[in-house]
Amino acid sequence: MLAERVIAMMWGYGWGLGYWLSMGITMLLFWGLIVVGVIALVRYVGGTRKADTPGPVGGQARAEDxxxxxxxxxxxxxxxxxxxxxxxxxxx
Incomplete structure (x- = not known):
């Protein structure tokens, strides 16, 4: 009886591999969303550098500069x- 209780406590009362697999996937999704959110925030706050893109007007001004x-x-x-x-x- 003690051995069954130790095994049950160790393996989560019979939830098995599916539980641990789903927890691992959920953890990866969570941290992936955190990373994507931070990247999106940095891009939003930093903005894009449209003045650096070459073009007829921007390139002309840059050449004169x-x-x-x-x-x-x-x-x-x-x-x-x-x-x-x-x-x-x-x-x-």
Whole structure:
């Protein structure tokens, strides 16, 4: 009788493998939802960086910014800056 009681306590009173399997799956689903929720929250709070995507308008502005930075650093002179800026603006 003592042996039956110990076995019953150890194995959950006959619930068997199905109970432990369902608990394991439930635990994995729970933590999976937690991870997905945290990722969704980070993306929502952080937002997307649409300004970094290349395009006709964003790319044009970025090219002019790079040109202006090179001119400010002294890598190109006045004539080169004006020539390249005009080239950028005519080839939109």
């Amino acid at each position: 790079v040109l202006a930075e090179r001119y400010a650093r002294g890598e190109i002179d006045d004539d080169e800056y004006k020539r390249r800026l005009e080239l950028l603006r005519t080839h939109q």
